[in-house]
Amino acid sequence: MSPTRVLIAGGTGCLGSVVANGLHRRGVGVRVLSRGLAPDPGTIDPDVEVVRADVREPASLGSPMEGVDVVVCAVQGFMGPGGVTPQSVDRDGNIHLIEAAERVGADIVLVSVVGASPDSPMELMRAKYAAEERLRSSRPAWTILRPEAYTETWARLIESTAGSSHRPLVFGRGDNPITWVSVADVAALVERAVVDDTLRGRVLEICGPEAVTLTGLAEMIMAQHGWSGRPRHVPRPVLHVMANTVGLLKPDMARQARAALAMDELPTTDDTELRTEFPELPRTPASRVVAALQADRAT
Numbered sequence: 269m270s271p272t273r274v275l276i277a278g279g280t281g282c283l284g285s286v287v288a289n290g291l292h293r294r295g296v297g298v299r300v301l302s303r304g305l306a307p308d309p310g311t312i313d314p315d316v317e318v319v320r321a322d323v324r325e326p327a328s329l330g331s332p333m334e335g336v337d338v339v340v341c342a343v344q345g346f347m348g349p350g351g352v353t354p355q356s357v358d359r360d361g362n363i364h365l366i367e368a369a370e371r372v373g374a375d376i377v378l379v380s381v382v383g384a385s386p387d388s389p390m391e392l393m394r395a396k397y398a399a400e401e402r403l404r405s406s407r408p409a410w411t412i413l414r415p416e417a418y419t420e421t422w423a424r425l426i427e428s429t430a431g432s433s434h435r436p437l438v439f440g441r442g443d444n445p446i447t448w449v450s451v452a453d454v455a456a457l458v459e460r461a462v463v464d465d466t467l468r469g470r471v472l473e474i475c476g477p478e479a480v481t482l483t484g485l486a487e488m489i490m491a492q493h494g495w496s497g498r499p500r501h502v503p504r505p506v507l508h509v510m511a512n513t514v515g516l517l518k519p520d521m522a523r524q525a526r527a528a529l530a531m532d533e534l535p536t537t538d539d540t541e542l543r544t545e546f547p548e549l550p551r552t553p554a555s556r557v558v559a560a561l562q563a564d565r566a567t
């Protein structure tokens with residue numbers, strides 16, 4: 269049975285806004301939860317309901333949950349304004365959402381991350397795993413989605429480091445193949461999980477069809493811009509120093525340094541099983557995402 273009202277936490281973000289629009293076009297009632305951050309102009313359909321609440325503040329979640337059938341947890345605290353952290357958002361914030369959904373009897377679709385585990389070297393993966401564990405022990409019916417790193421997010425991040433030299437900065441060796449996934453591909457799976465209750469109790473991993481190293485992604489960006497030369501690199505020993513010295517004063521920097529160290533070692537994801545089950549899901553190569561981002565800037 270298709271839900272009549274869906275709450276999307278993180279609905280003003282890159283993934284959440286795409287999911288909100290997609291569900292709205294399906295005729296599903298959509299309520300977007302935001303902690304006050306304004307979405308980019310034109311990213312959310314104007315007649316989608318937007319309510320203000322903060323997943324870090326459980327008391328703020330009561331009213332937004334009224335009349336909700338499914339809660340999509342698409343928040344992230346890896347980076348962003350307002351002092352967010354993986355612990356405060358991806359762990360505690362998601363747990364607050366789970367507990368609020370329990371009170372109203374709503375199903376939950378949790379957007380986690382590939383590699384979520386209690387002993388991961390990345391804070392984000394440990395925090396997501398803690399939320400997954402709380403969800404598994406909760407009363408609501410649930411679906412967990414584990415996407416690979418988003419192509420759009422990392423392409424924009426890498427491009428922002430190019431500076432006047434037009435040579436993007438790659439943290440670490442940057443030689444580990446990663447099957448980056450497009451936000452559009454993940455959004456399609458989230459939509460499917462929301463409207464298809466036969467997927468409850470499932471953990472679904474999704475990645476892209478093209479394995480590309482961080483250095484390769486930086487080279488794609490340079491090629492799209494027509495920039496010459498090679499990407500610059502921050503060596504791993506420097507990242508260790510960043511994480512343990514400067515990072516003590518700037519936790520965001522330490523978090524990014526540790527993430528880069530981990531990404532040099534993480535195994536390459538394969539989602540052949542998912543793609544066989546759902547052949548209709550889009551499969552967007554990283555090269556096409558980078559080209560589309562450049563085309564958007566040119567218009």
